[in-house]
Amino acid sequence: MTMPDASKDATSEGRDYKDTLFLPETQFPMRAGLPKAEPQWLKRWADMDLYKRLRESAKGRTKYILHDGPPYANGHLHMGHAFNKVLKDLVVRSRQMLGYDANYVPGWDCHGLPIEWQVEKEFAEKGRAKRDVSKNEFRSACRVYAEKWVDIQRGEFKRYGIEGDWDHPYTTMAFDAEAAIVNELLKFVDKDLLYRGSKPVMWSPVEQTALAEAEIEYHDHQSTTIWVKFPVSRIAPSSAKAYAEFWKLDDPKSGAQFEQAFKQSSIVIWTTTPWTIPGNRAICYGPKMSYGLYEVVSMKDDLGFEPWSKPGDKLVVSHALAESVKEAGLIKEWKCLFEVPGDLLEGVTCDHPLKGLAGGYEFTVPLLAGDHVTDEAGTGFVHTAPGHGQEDYIAWVTAFGMEAEIPHTVDEYGAYTEEAPGFEGARVLVIEGKKKGKEGDANKRVIEALIEHGNLLARGRLVHSYPHSWRSKAPVIFRNTPQWFIRLGGVGEGGLRDTALNAIDDTQFTPASGRNRIRAMVEGRPDWLVSRQRAWGVPIAIFVNAKGEPLNDAKVNARIVEAVKRHGADAWFDTPAQEFLGDDHSANEYEKVEDILDVWFDSGSTHAFCLEGRDDLKWPADLYLEGSDQHRGWFQSSLLESCGTRGRAPYDSVLTHGFVLDDQGRKMSKSIGNVVDPAEITQQYGADILRIWTASSDYSDDLRIGKEIIGSAVDAYRKLRNTLRYLIGALDGFSDAERLDPKDMPELERYILHRLAVLDDEVRAGYEKFDFKGVWRKCLDFASLELSAFYLDIRKDSLYCDRPDDVGRRAARTVMAEVFDRLVTWLAPVCVFTMEEAWLARHPSDDGSVHLQQFPETPKAWRDDVLGAKWKKIREVRRVVTGALEVERREKRIGASLEAAPVVHIADADLLKAYDGLDAAELFITSGATLTNKPAPENAFRLEGETQAVAVVPVEAEGEKCRRCWRILPEVGAHEAHADICERCIDAVEDADARKSA
Structure with missing residues (x-):
């Protein structure tokens, strides 16, 4: 924007009119210098206690509360943290300025594996393994570690200009918070929703703990694959007759032949986890699928080794997968003896392929119908180890009930127990040393035993997506182990799941797609696994009797909560059991549970001790705001916890944002070298630039x-x-x-x-x-x-x-x-x-x-919408005039717009009428202007993309240039005393002179 400077045209004889102009004056600098200036503003706000004054100024207003989802206190902030917190600050500040009392209390998640994992590393660097450190010392070190990072992250968050109660944040490791978390868990005990069950859970042998789905990430992993033969031991007595009737065979001998051949055959399964074979208890088949009983005619030649099958072997596989099995088994030729409809497999049992090994595996392996069986890969039969997979577990208990025995073949270190005879001590994964997380010797031992027993058909390798712990980056396994669960109930049963689904319907989601996403997750999830086998966290502070049933005694519960409130979670481990049990129960009859609560239960309970625990907040929160991954994490754990204890969600609305990627849309990674550090941006440009980027981004998608x-x-x-x-x-x-x-x-x-x-x-x-x-x-x-x-x-x-x-x-x-x-x-x-x-x-x-x-x-x-519509027309015309003058300047026919007095031809009567009573030259910033409805000459300027009803003929202004305002007007020079300025400027100068002399 050019400022007139009357001194530019002043001659030695003329007056300098600069002192009569009203030019802008300000100390507000053109260059911001944000990196240096922003810390000074932070200091000023701290000195004036801006946060306190905001709260005082908002007293009596309607509260609007955004409840902070707690980050882990375990490292410097990354760009995702910065984006998330700035987005929250935009919500809080805008609501405050819209007239609400919008108090923001930041929080931190201080328990759990992320912190424990780092503390283990610190001890390891000092030459001490975790098993050599007492639980008290280890928990104390975790608390110190978390406190350190809370302070560091607090300073980093404040640097972004985030306003909140930084002096009084909430932390899950505060004693009153730990007591509240224990109290929330005891509410589930009181409602009979907490139970101890033996189910396969995702387990990290490297970390020796169960993991929730939210703690899992998927990476490519190379697995050893095997095709295993399960010799048929029995078929249903009616199978021969049923077979004959199915195919409408007149000759009953055909049924007998089928029965005889089937008894000599083996069911073939395929698995990517050979180590789970000792845990096999069943085989699942597809009742609507079509199978074939094949007899091997010949094996491939020139193999250089003796194959694991031979002519005469009879194998049952899916028709759709027969060729792939034949190829894997190095079979040159085979023939299908019988077509076997899936629904005729009911009642078939097999021998375990390791039968006789170390005196074990003498049980029979039944075939079970399973809707999860497909013919997309494998053999059409699914090896079922109920202790090592969710679908396996469901198939087993569906067939034999919840009380059906499930073997514990693998311990917490991923090593075989005595319930896997012949393999005791072999490990699924290496859990220490340089090869930590790599394949152990379990697969090798099992494959060797299968070969020895003549029941291995083939082996191979497969690269596929496999679950890993997002902390250790090591593969996880499914392992049957006693764990504590919160019962959800089935859809339509009126249980916790239904309460949560109703709460989802009552919640506003931004973007709206979030509702369907979290709803699908809640509908399909298993019961909530809430126990962990770690040291740092809130304990599952309950007692169980010899049957494993939780003690629910209000007096005992009150003593537990009070002890934790006074001394923190350590009180549960340090206090003798009898002090909690009192005179009504004997410590000899009850076991103190020492498992740790899932940190998602911790963070899912924050509404209880933060929102309900502070007078300056309210429950439920108006808004929860986090990344879209929290549909599976915090949004869901908070939903389930609150619905289980209060019957509704702890929030009225949920906002989700995408993930922060690099400028090419890739996930940020140190190995790629594409990490953008928010601290570097604030140091180079300032936090306001980071905030502008946040505000200008479409958070509904990845950014x-x-x-x-x-x-x-x-x-x-x-x-x-x-x-x-x-x-x-x-x-x-x-x-x-x-x-x-x-x-x-x-x-x-x-x-x-x-x-x-x-x-x-x-x-x-x-x-x-x-x-x-x-x-x-x-x-x-x-x-x-x-x-x-x-x-x-x-x-x-x-x-x-x-x-x-x-x-x-x-x-x-x-x-x-x-x-x-x-x-x-x-x-x-x-x-x-x-x-x-x-x-x-x-x-x-x-x-x-x-x-x-x-x-x-x-x-x-x-x-005034009528006025607005009129000025829209005025600006349409002005854009065309401005375009014409830009051409004149570019061609150097004029130097500035004030040298022009254009003739504007306006064919549209409404456009022309819009200028009635207005000074067109003033609006065009020209010295003159003529508006006419006469037809425009052919060479008149028209602006492409704008109305063609406007055409401009640039004309040079006539007259002399006013040395004060630079307009070119005929009147300049008409006034003898002020020959070099126009009449408007003469009036202004005389007024200025009079004011000076007054």
Whole structure:
């Protein structure tokens, strides 16, 4: 925006009119220097206790509470942390300025494996294994570790400009929090929803603990695959007759032949986990599938070794998979003796392929119908080890009941127990040393035993997606082990699952797709596994009798909770059992459970001790806001915990955002070298740039960040800052005495007030529905396109050159003051540092802050849609004129728009009428203008993409140049005393001179 400088054309004999102009004056610098300035603003806010003043100013307002999802206290913050916390800050600050009491209490998740894993490493670096460290010492070290990282992360979060109760955050390891978590668990005991069951769970032998689905990530993994023969031991007595009847055979001998051949055959299974064979107890088949009983005719030649099958072997496999089995088994030729419909396999049993090994495996292996069996891979038969897979477990208990015995073949270290005869001590995975997480000797031992027993058909290798612990990065296994579960119940049974599903229906989701996602997860999930075999965390603080049933005694429970409240979770481990049990129960009859609670139960209980535990908050929360992965994590654990104890969700609405990727859409990785560190961005550009990137991103999808993307945020910031700087400078000295009532203003000012009213509605609605991108874009476009490129560009002449008491100038400054107050408060939640700087530059105060303001109420009378429609037409014409003058400047036919007096041909009567009563030259920023409805010459300028009803013929302005305002007018030189300025400037100069001499 060019500022007139009357001294440029001054001659040695002429007067310098610069002292008669009203040029913008401000100390608000053009260069922000955010990296250095922002810490100073943080100090100022701390010194004035801004947080406390925000709470005091909001007393009595309706509360709006965003409950913070706790990050783990175990390392420096990454870009995902920064984005998440800034997004939350946008919500909290905007709600506060919308007139709510929006208190934000940050929190930390301080228990669990992430921290315990790091502390184990620290002890290992000192030469001490975890087993050599007492539980008390280890738990104490975990607490110290977590406290350290809470302090570090707190400082990093505050650097982003996040406002909240940083002096009093919540942590899951605070004694009152640990007591509340124990109390929440005991509510499930009281409702008979907590039970100890023996089920296969995902288990990390490396970490020696059960893992939840949320703690799992999937990576490619190479597995040893085997095809195993299970010799048929029995078929149903009716099978021969049923076979004959099925095929409508007249010869009963055919049925007998089938029966004889089937008794000599083997059912073939395929598995990617050879180590689970000792745990096999059944084989599942597809009752609607088609199988074949094949007899081997010949094996492939020139193998160089003796194959594991021979001519005459009879094998039963799926027809659809027969060729792949034949190829894997190195069979050259075989023939199908009989077609075997799946529903004829009922009642068939087999011998275990390891029968006789070390005196074990003497039981029979039944065939069970299973809907999960397909003919997409393998053999059409599924090896079923109920202790090593969820589907296996379901098939087993469905057939034989919940009380059916399930072997514990593998211990917590992934080593075979005595329930796997012949393999005791062999390990599934290496759990220590350089090969930690690699395949152990279990597969090798099992395969050798199968070969020895003549029941291995083939072996191979397969690379496939396999579950790994997201902390140790080691593969996990499914392992049957006693664990504690919270019972959900089936859909439609009226249990906890149904309560949760109803709560999901009652919750608002942003984006709306989140509802279906979490609903599907809750519908399909198993009972909630809440126990872990670790040291650091809140214990499952219950006693069980000899039957494994939890003791539910209100007095005992009260003593447990009180002890934890006084001394923390350590009290459970340190206090003798009898002190808790009192006089009514004997410690000899009860076992103290020492498993640790799943950290998802910890964080799922935060609503109980944070929202309900503080008077300045409320329950339920208005909003939970986290990444989309938390549909499986915190959103769900909080939902289930609250529905189990309170019958509804702890939140009214849920907002989810995507993941932060690099500028090419890749996941950030140190190995790739594409990690963008938020600390580096704040050090180089400032946190306001990070906040602009957050606000301008579409959080509903994964978002990207990189040098060019940050560069775009920097460019947008510069444009905005320049506009603010101009407004502050142009409002220098403005006071209420200068204000003008809108009814007395020129039409242009009333139009800008109309635009403010429209934008006020849009900004408020945008913040209400969390459309931060829309708010940012609308405000930036208003500042750049409607203020800098339009309104301020037009009004700079009046601001600089008119008398201070001129109605037009007063109107312009009044409108600019209204614009400034709204634009700065609207954007205060985004650019927290810059808007504070701008606000105090305009409204100096020792203890003031833009963040103590609310969005200004905008009079509804300002909105005038008829006027808005009219000025839309005016701006259509102006764009064409501006385009024509840009061509003239580019071709160097004029130097500035004031050298022109264009003739504007307007064929549209409504467009022409819109200019009635307006100074077109003023709007075009030219020295003159002629508007006509006469047809335009062929060579007239028309703007492509705009209305063709407007055509412009550029004409040079006639007259002399006013040395004060630079307009070229015929009147310049007509006044003898002021021969070098126009009449408007003569009046202004004489007024200025009179004011000086007064």
